[in-house]
Structure formats: C-alpha cells, structure tokens
Amino acid sequence: xxxxxxxxxxxxxxxxxxxxxxxxxxxxxxxxxxxxxxxxxxxxxxxxxxxxxxxxxxxxxxxxxxxxxxxxxxxxxxxxxxxxxxxxxxxxxxxxxxxxxxxxxxxxxxxxxxxxxxxxxxxxxxxxxxxxxxxxxxxxxxxxxxxxxxxxxx
Numbered sequence: 550x551x552x553x554x555x556x557x558x559x560x561x562x563x564x565x566x567x568x569x570x571x572x573x574x575x576x577x578x579x580x581x582x583x584x585x586x587x588x589x590x591x592x593x594x595x596x597x598x599x600x601x602x603x604x605x606x607x608x609x610x611x612x613x614x615x616x617x618x619x620x621x622x623x624x625x626x627x628x629x630x631x632x633x634x635x636x637x638x639x640x641x642x643x644x645x646x647x648x649x650x651x652x653x654x655x656x657x658x659x660x661x662x663x664x665x666x667x668x669x670x671x672x673x674x675x676x677x678x679x680x681x682x683x684x685x686x687x688x689x690x691x692x693x694x695x696x697x698x699x700x701x702x703x
Contacts, residue, residue, distance in 0.1 A: 550579045550697070554665040556656060557585045557623050562671045566701040567630040570669045575636035582663045583642045584656065585623040587615065588649045619644035653689040660694060667697040 555570045557563055567583075574581050592615055623642045631638045643663070647655040660668055672687035687700045 550574065550577045550667045552580045552582060552663060552665045553667040553669060554582045554584055554656070554660045554663065556668070556670040557583045557626065558671070559622065559626060560671070562701055564626065564630050566669050566671055566699070567627060568634070569699070569701070570667075571631040571634045571638045573667075574638045575634050578636075581627075581638060581640040582659065582665060583623050583627055583640055584645060584659050585619040585642065586645045586647050586652060586655060587619060588647055588652075590649055592646055615646060616644045653686055653693070656686075656690060657693055660696075665696065667699065668694055669699045670701075672700040672702050 550573060553570050553574055555567055557567060570581055573579070595615070620642050623644065627640050627642070631640070641663070643659055645655050645659065656668065656670070659665075668690055670687060670690060672685065687698075691698045691700070
C-alpha cells in the first residue's frame with residue numbers, strides 16, 4: 550500500500566477502522582487520505598435548525614463552514630486514533646459534501662484524485678432483500694475500485 554483512503558465518521562467502528570488503516574500505513578510507510586462526508590440533506594437540516602434560532606446565523610453558515618468543521622473534527626479524531634501507533638502516519642483530510650446517491654462516486658473520485666491503492670470503509674449489515682432493493686455502498690466500491698478494499702462491518 551502506498552496511499553490509503555479512509556472513509557471517516559465519528560463512530561467507534563470508524564475509529565477502529567482508522568486505527569487499522571494507520572497500523573497498515575505505518576508498516577508500509579504509506580500515507581492516508583481521510584474522507585469525512587456529509588450529505589446535502591444533513592447540511593439542509595442543520596441550516597433549518599440554525600434558522601430557527603436566527604436568520605443571521607444561517608447566512609454565516611455556509612458550505613465552507615461545514616467543510617472546515619469536518620476538516621478539524623476529522624484531524625482531531627485522527628490524531629487521537631493514530632497516537633498509539635509506532636511510527637509516524639502522514640494523513641491528509643479531504644472533506645466532501647455529497648448527495649446521498651453519490652457517496653460511492655465521491656469515494657471513487659477521491660481515491661483516483663489522490664492516487665489511492667487501498668480503500669477502507671465501514672459497511673452496514675443488511676438483509677439480502679435490503680441489498681437487492683437499495684444496493685450496498687461497500688459492494689459498489691468493492692466491485693468498482695481497482696485496488697484493495699477493507700470493509701469493517703457494523
């Protein structure tokens with residue numbers, strides 16, 4: 550592995566995945582690209598909640614604010630998760646706001662843009678019917694990405 554892309558969120562499973570990716574990166578002297586994502590639906594819900602407090606706050610609460618928050622929160626999470634690993638792990642945080650239907654595309658685009666040869670992500674356990682009806686983000690990545698994929702199941 551030269552560069553690994555880690556899809557990051559602030560959950561215990563994602564922290565565990567980040568630690569695993571960090572250990573592999575340290576052993577291979579590789580870099581990590583951390584990809585925190587939020588959806589436009591979540592952004593709109595936050596703006597609506599803020600709008601109930603003050604219209605002035607909504608005007609100041611732009612896309613750059615959300616991406617900055619993702620950037621800083623993910624950086625802090627990574628420093629905490631990677632501090633116990635022997636060796637230094639270099640990482641870059643690349644926050645993305647995506648449409649709920651374009652998560653797989655955003656992950657694959659980020660992997661290509663940063664020349665990643667390994668993707669780490671957390672998958673959800675679903676019934677066979679659920680997978681057939683709604684698809685699976687992890688399955689889409691595994692079938693489409695031309696490299697290694699590590700999936701931590703929730």
